[in-house]
Amino acid sequence: MSTLFVTEAVMLAIYGQLLVPTKPVEYIIPYKTVLELYELKSSDEPLMHTGPDDQHVRRKINELIQYFEEPLNKKKIDRALQLPWAKSPSIPVGDMTIVTILNALDTAPYGELFDPVETELIMAAQRIEAPILTDQYELIQRIIDASIPVQVYDIDDFDFALEEPT
Template structure:
């Protein structure tokens, strides 16, 4: 079982435990969510409700930005930005975690029910045949209501899903 999940870059900063999973994991991250990291820091708006937590998460976001800006990784990522749906090679964070950056493109396939980043996440899940890992209850609800054909994993259930080793998309199964 290859443990792959589609996730927004900021979730890795907010949920630090995702960087030290029990089993090897590959996170697929749309490039637009990496660009959002700078916007989050520059906005000055709190990311977390508690000031101490907010400070910690913003420091983690800064470290994640620094990771992506390292010359070796920046070159690998820029290569993925040459064509829509192209991916970078897996970028190792540590011995159990790697990140693959994908140049996702919002096709407005899901109309006004989802914003462009949400649409990119959904389409990335479909194209990569990987579940979405998120904490956004509202997004999960809207995806279920719209019957979006992707597997959704709440971050609270991440360790369970990782340990269960379920295969979300069998090789010969179609999503549509």
């Protein structure tokens, strides 16, 4: 049985440890975050603080885009895009890691507090009853301040999150 997390596609590119967990993990990724990979790829804004780190992350983003564009994976993703809230068949990304793309919909239930991607993460976490995994401290704080009923973990607490009972 895999441990479920809702996260953004870019987290898999930035944090390599997410792809080599100590036990099976399934990442539920809203499709809009896959589209963000293309925006980040073409952006001139630095993604990381140092040049070598930025180049490494950009390389990983390109690899992830290419992997999602492989015919079988693209077919799986396209299947999820047919219906709102549909999930793709599992896409393996490591020995103990799979990704499922979710066609989440932002219906703006949280007003101005959260952007559309954040709203989709929250709604996906609520819908499938899985915690959010993020590196955005401000997002975590806003979720707590708004008393939104989802569990959320900082990336730095990933190992701890794996040990938590689900």
